[in-house]
Amino acid sequence: MATIQDVAKAAGVSAMTVSNVINDHPNVRPATRERVLAAMARLDYRVNVAARNLRKGRTGTIGLAVPELNRPYYGRLAAAIFTAAGRHGLRVSVEQTGARRENELAALSLSRNRLYDGLILSTVGMGPADVEALKVDHPVVILGERIFGGPVDHVAMPNVEASAAATRHLIERGCRRVAVVCGELRDEVHMSNLRHTGYRQALRAAGLPADPALVQSVPELTMAEGARRARAMVAGGLDFDGVFCVTDTVAMGVLRGLADAGVRVPEQVKVIGFDNVDEGAFLVPSLSTVDPDHDLMAERAVGLLVARLGSAGPPTEQEEFVSPFSLVLRESTST
Amino acid sequence: MATIQDVAKAAGVSAMTVSNVINDHPNVRPATRERVLAAMARLDYRVNVAARNLRKGRTGTIGLAVPELNRPYYGRLAAAIFTAAGRHGLRVSVEQTGARRENELAALSLSRNRLYDGLILSTVGMGPADVEALKVDHPVVILGERIFGGPVDHVAMPNVEASAAATRHLIERGCRRVAVVCGELRDEVHMSNLRHTGYRQALRAAGLPADPALVQSVPELTMAEGARRARAMVAGGLDFDGVFCVTDTVAMGVLRGLADAGVRVPEQVKVIGFDNVDEGAFLVPSLSTVDPDHDLMAERAVGLLVARLGSAGPPTEQEEFVSPFSLVLRESTST
DNA sequence: TTGTAAGCGTTATCAT
DNA sequence: ATGATAACGCTTACAA
Secondary structure, three states: OOOHHHHHHHHOOOHHHHHHHHOOOOOOOHHHHHHHHHHHHHHOOOOOHHHHHHHHOOOOEEEEEEOOOOOHHHHHHHHHHHHHHHHOOOEEEEEEOOOOHHHHHHHHOHHHEOOEOEEEEEOOOOOHHHHHHHOOOOOEEEEOOOOOOOOOEEEEOOHHHHHHHHHHHHHHOOOOOEEEEEOOOOOOOOHHHHHHHHHHHHHHHOOOOOOHHHEEEOOOOOHHHHHHHHHHHHHOOOOOOEEEEOOHHHHHHHHHHHHHOOOOOOOOOEEEOOOOOHHHHHOOOOOEEEEOOHHHHHHHHHHHHHHHHHOOOOOOOOOEEEOOOEEEOOHHHOO | OOOHHHHHHHHOOOHHHHHHHHOOOOOOOHHHHHHHHHHHHHHOOOOOHHHHHHHHOOOOEEEEEEOOOOOHHHHHHHHHHHHHHHHOOOEEEEEEOOOOHHHHHHHHOHHHEOOEOEEEEEOOOOOHHHHHHHOOOOOEEEEOOOOOOOOOEEEEOOHHHHHHHHHHHHHHOOOOOEEEEEOOOOOOOOHHHHHHHHHHHHHHHOOOOOOHHHEEEOOOOOHHHHHHHHHHHHHOOOOOOEEEEOOHHHHHHHHHHHHHOOOOOOOOOEEEOOOOOHHHHHOOOOOEEEEOOHHHHHHHHHHHHHHHHHOOOOOOOOOEEEOOOEEEOOHHHOO
């Protein structure tokens, strides 16, 4: 496989000149450039990225650590991040963390350092106790959760506000017994907890009581768990006329579970989700949801990372970007 | 950032000894090893992967080129490939091709060579005319289509057979006017064409006529196009009692479109898809489909690549692996 | 068991 | 406008 030296020899110039041609540096005479390009074509020359990386100290690749690509929400997000990274000439290498804290920490670990120029990390399992682990010497952007005061840049969803808006929408449509289907309620910064908080705020604002029986925690925010829980809620005789699901994925399961139990949506129970995954628009009934503007979030996450890549270490203040959101109203909450 | 030299100095040994410790080579006295490990910890040493790559001539990363991650099928496949690659100690870098031929060729292009040790390429846009482009000097595995006699390893779906089985299932359930929703029917090796062929075979075997009006080509195999087409079929007065959709994604759209048109599934029309994406089980009605065993396909694709990585060039024969399949029968085709 | 030397292919710097 | 030199950090020989 031809090297820069081979090309230089073939073109009768120095390696430096070849390098200058490759990198579009000025100060190369057109005639020389032509000669070099011809030699490159003749030898089928390809730059050795490893060598360039070593010399430059950067890899042109960023890491993206997400729980699992095989979930509509993360697939959507990842796609948007690839696109945004591509605009900056960056490649993306993916790590699946399985939403497990240890894997999220491993992705952060410097052992992977210099493999990526920076890392976009979707924290699900990590908690406030892990803030120290975020202090690494390459740029990191946390995506999707809201860990206030963390030592790194942060792109977050408006979890509390949007959840309150979704719940308020159910109430405005006439629901009085609104259930919430969420994950386990752990420390305050976890997604389920934040969205549950928004739910409660909306109930309180509407003067509705917060019945603990209406809080349905499932072990995993999957379709299967959503379906199972919905069936159990009906079978257990729970009195409810609306459900706020903290993700669209679990909402899809809930819709199925309610159908299994013979409950009609939206006539008997209204359902709203969160994330606006593509599938929601095509369900029967179609799913009302919160749209957090994935593309903008991806754009910002990559943008923040790129900004850090350019400048040196930690002098600048950490940025926090909270995406705007909108409600997408469909059949599952129509009157 | 500490280098191997720094560690060597700190531990009072040579760089070589440090390298031996890092790589678990034998012939390092336990005492020496301890001293080196201590120095590494003290200096917070991390290997520079770029340097190692340059020296070794391999990157430990494979490329995965798929149309778009934000589609249930490719998300599922990608997740399985990450997992399989991880078992071999390989990282995966993703390229989105948008199903466009030029991007698939670009992923193949040697310009990206030596960035990846090998490439898993999901060909959608490329055709038989592009076989030459597959002759690159790093390992490539083609995934998902069936380009017979290609110069590279190949993991394929049993497109024709499985489509025939799906169509036959509709016929066995009593359908006599079975429509097919597919993409554009171009050259023989494209997925839509292969699956359409299977559909036709099943019709012929059952002695049913092949009415061209029942072949519904959509410009893109998306949910939106599926829904639109289903509505159009009903609005246009097409006589049909079954639909074979060449992907689950388009089938989800078809289900929605039929619901919009007031057609009941499965009572009036039965629907079957292809891919067995997770969502299918939770739709109302749940979607019958073909399960091509994604995990096995991913496992084989990575396995074939790894086998090539180990050995040298092109001496061995190209492998072709066709995944087994099974029908998953759910409500959309129940009687 | 450990160390020395050389080079992987590229580019920044400084000359010419 | 072009070239010589010296790294970037690591590991494969080979030597001690």
